[in-house]
Amino acid sequence: MILVTGGAGFIGSNFVLDWLRQSDEPVVNVDKLTYAGNLNNLAGLRDDTRHIFMHADICDGDKMQELLSTYKPTAIVHFAAESHVDRSIHGPAEFVRTNINGTFSLLEAVRTYWSQLASPDKEKFRFLHVSTDEVYGTLDPDDAPFSETTAYAPNSPYSASKAASDHLVRSYHHTYGLPTLTTNCSNNYGPYHFPEKLIPLIIANALAGKSLPIYGDGQQIRDWLYVGDHCVAIRRVLEAGKPGETYNIGGWNEKANLDVVHTLCDMLDALQPNVVGTSYREQITYVTDRPGHDRRYAIDARKIERELGWRPAETFDSGIRKTVQWYLDNQAWVGDVQSGAYLKWVDKNYKQRKSSSDAQETA
Structure with missing residues (x-):
């Protein structure tokens, strides 16, 4: 049995499925079910006895110890995190609480649990911490991509909190011997992506x-x-x-945000044309622009390919086609997510940002 934190979120639910x-x-x-945690992502597992859902907060160390003692997992896969940069600008405290304090509480519970395991189980156990390329900061156009040895230089409260959690995980391996693994991934996209992120937001807004x-x-x-x-x-x-190693996971697909949006518009023009006959463009x-917006991220994923034999199977073209089709086929899911607090958040975030043309007219 494994224990997954944040398994009702975007990447976590995809991993569980x-x-x-x-x-x-x-x-x-284990998921706290904040705004991004959605049990509808896991609807197909409602009658699957292999899936045990626990509504809990990783900051609750006693609860984490109770779950570890009860279920005795052989591995922890730690996705749980506040992960949206704009939200971290509006309210950084929750990012410090979840990403730093929550990871610390989880590590302490795991350290206690792991230290009491019998020798064979202790050697087999793993704690895998899922992180982001944003901890490395930003790149200039001609800079080499981020590698596992790139110095940390986070530029937002979100990336700073993730960097801190990475350092905590590293320290628990070097100080206590906990068999940790850390992965730093690039921008994910695909099914169940919460529609305040670029790709699902553009698809939803275009169709609306x-x-x-x-x-x-x-x-x-x-x-x-x-x-x-x-x-x-x-x-x-x-x-x-x-154990103790970091692996960067990337798609080898560097794209400007505007180019991604143009691709989405062109695909939607072909798959579900606008009723008025114009292009979604x-x-x-x-x-x-948002404050401190990093200009470029790029991942050097050669280490995981060289040492573990992994390379992405999807090109950007094949992956984005699957993604657009999923959102077209699952508009009821999008509609459910876009109710209540989510709509209030989108209004809060974008009402403060005048369009460039409005800004020029005001000036």
Whole structure:
């Protein structure tokens, strides 16, 4: 049995679904069910006895110790995190609480549990911490991609809190011998992605006839990784990764945000044309850039390929086609997510950002 934290979120739910498709090994799924945790992501597992869902907060150390003692997992896969940069700008305290304090509480509970295991179980146990490429900061156009030895230089409260959690995990390996593994991934996309992130937001707004907000000039570059490929990589690291090591996971797909939006508009033009006969590109609106917006991320994923034999199966073209089709086929899921608190958040975030043209007129 493994224990997954944050398994009702975007990447976590994809991982749980993938794990149970590939294995009969049960999963204890621990999630606080904040705004991004959605049990509808796991609807297909409601009658699956291999999936044990626990509504709990990783900051509750006593509860974590209770779960570990009860279920005796052979591994922890730690996804649980606050992960949206804009939210971290508006309210950094929750990011410190969950990403730093929560990871600390979980590590303490795991250390106690692990130290009491018998020798064979102790050697087999793994704690896999899922992190982000944003801990490395930003790159200039000609800089080499981030490697596992790139110095940390986080530029937002979100990335700073994830960097701190990475350091805590590293310290528990070097100080206590806890068999940890850390993965730093690039931007994920795919099914069940919460629609305040770029790709699902653009798809949802386009179909609803709303504006497609682009920060600044839209030339921020990201390396895009299909979530299914990420799940396979995590499974491989859990299976064969060396304790104490870090593995960067990337898609080898550097794309400017504006180019991604253009691709989405063109696919939607072909798959579900606008009822008024215009291109969805005409809905693009440029809004004031967010503070401290990193210009470029890029992942050097050669270590995981060289040492563990993993490389992404999806190209950006194949992955984005699967993603767009999933959202077209699952608009009821999107509608459920876009109710209540989510709509209030989108209004809060974007009402403060005038379009570039409005800003020029005001000036």
